[in-house]
Amino acid sequence: MADDQGWGDVGFRGHKALKTPVLDEMANSGLRFERFYAAAPVCSPTRGSVLTGRHPNRYGCFSWGHTIRPQELTIAEALQSAGYATGHFGKWHVGPVRADSPVSPGASGFGEWMSSPNFFENDPLMSRNGKVVETRGEGSQVTVDEALDFIRVTTARKQPFLAVVWFGSPHAPHQAIENDLRLYRDQPEKLQHFYGEITAMDRAIGNLRKELRNLGIAGNTLLWYNSDNGAIPVGSTGGLSGAKGDLNEGGIRVPAMIEWPSRIPRPRIEHLPCGTVDIYPTLIDVAGAKIGRQVQPLDGISLKPLIEGRMKRRLKPMGFWVYPERGIAVQSHRLLEEMAAEQAGKIPPAAPPPDPGKILKQYPEDVFPGPAAWVYDQYKLLRPAMKDGMAASALFDLLKDPQEKFDLASREPSRVARMESELKAWQASVIRSLNGADYR
Numbered sequence: 001m002a003d004d005q006g007w008g009d010v011g012f013r014g015h016k017a018l019k020t021p022v023l024d025e026m027a028n029s030g031l032r033f034e035r036f037y038a039a040a041p042v043c044s045p046t047r048g049s050v051l052t053g054r055h056p057n058r059y060g061c062f063s064w065g066h067t068i069r070p071q072e073l074t075i076a077e078a079l080q081s082a083g084y085a086t087g088h089f090g091k092w093h094v095g096p097v098r099a100d101s102p103v104s105p106g107a108s109g110f111g112e113w114m115s116s117p118n119f120f121e122n123d124p125l126m127s128r129n130g131k132v133v134e135t136r137g138e139g140s141q142v143t144v145d146e147a148l149d150f151i152r153v154t155t156a157r158k159q160p161f162l163a164v165v166w167f168g169s170p171h172a173p174h175q176a177i178e179n180d181l182r183l184y185r186d187q188p189e190k191l192q193h194f195y196g197e198i199t200a201m202d203r204a205i206g207n208l209r210k211e212l213r214n215l216g217i218a219g220n221t222l223l224w225y226n227s228d229n230g231a232i233p234v235g236s237t238g239g240l241s242g243a244k245g246d247l248n249e250g251g252i253r254v255p256a257m258i259e260w261p262s263r264i265p266r267p268r269i270e271h272l273p274c275g276t277v278d279i280y281p282t283l284i285d286v287a288g289a290k291i292g293r294q295v296q297p298l299d300g301i302s303l304k305p306l307i308e309g310r311m312k313r314r315l316k317p318m319g320f321w322v323y324p325e326r327g328i329a330v331q332s333h334r335l336l337e338e339m340a341a342e343q344a345g346k347i348p349p350a351a352p353p354p355d356p357g358k359i360l361k362q363y364p365e366d367v368f369p370g371p372a373a374w375v376y377d378q379y380k381l382l383r384p385a386m387k388d389g390m391a392a393s394a395l396f397d398l399l400k401d402p403q404e405k406f407d408l409a410s411r412e413p414s415r416v417a418r419m420e421s422e423l424k425a426w427q428a429s430v431i432r433s434l435n436g437a438d439y440r
Helices: 021-029 043-052 075-080 139-156 178-184 189-214 276-287 332-343 413-434
Strands: 031-033 085-091 112-116 125-128 131-134 161-166 223-226 256-259 268-270 318-321 372-376 379-383 394-397
Touching: 021 031, 021 189, 021 223, 021 256, 043 075, 043 276, 075 085, 075 161, 075 276, 085 139, 112 139, 125 332, 131 332, 139 161, 139 189, 178 189, 189 223, 318 413, 372 413, 379 413, 394 413
Parallel strands: 031 268, 085 112, 085 161
Antiparallel strands: 031 256, 112 125, 125 131, 223 256, 318 372, 372 379, 379 394
């Protein structure tokens, strides 16, 4: 998963400057999603949705820097129970990367991890299973190299694996290496570094794909790629409205594709709405994992029938909701420097943070502040933040109008009323989860 790569920040969408040959090849040889949605328009909540298959508001991961709850069942825990080796590599950002944290990668089901609390650049400090280590190299390649070490070990012992590779690019500040800057000397300096980071990430993905082939496992390895939210100001939405931070298409529609040669032998382009909430149930289905305690409601669906060419329509709508809670700053380098100093005995250990599993607040189940959206089939209901209990929803036909220029609400009041009712019912369900109903 990329960090802040917009829907248009790829070569295969006709970008005039950006070079992404590996992603272009994957998009033209595998299953390319045209309408793939991040669960949220910012990073941490989307990452929580990948891990759980649930909308992040259900467990209070409202914005950047918020954590998941330890009560949540993660994809790593589920696949561990099915005999998979599990590893996390790169940006975490849904909890601390301390070994004793109840929401670290290790506590969340990852047997091996080399992770950063948030985004990172080149030569990053990382936490390897809770121990701070210094690395050398371009940030995306450092991440892939660690993942490949894990993959080689598991392949040698003939064990299936889940490798979660979350890049720190192309999140600002952008610091491309010299060889990648040379490709973009005709661009403004700010764009040189932004484009260079994406090209470096693209190259690292190419090295990952190459090694999967060298190991003889590429054919039966599902490689799923996407970004965590829409474009930042320096990036491209590919003509979609909005950007990172909002619920217009440019804020939540992201580049995504699956490469799986044994199951997807020919290139396909998919126009059904899909999203990060679908990753968890899809992988559970593909792996045949038996979940004995999946009592928590899922917001995603298994896309295995779609992968197999048997899904013609998505019957379950997709809900989006930005709850008005501020983000929490997480400075990776500073936090890891402090951890390293603690581990070297130079400073005393930091006080543990509040228990992320303790539910301290109860939210009203009939009040739904903040903007929300409801996507069903070709239609999208977009409801702005409510003021004094009132908000006029807009309705868009995304197949005919992906730029969301033409509001159909006045023409189709019955559809608007039905979708608003479904959205409110879903939001009430989310609040019940947020208040702890799923853990009782």
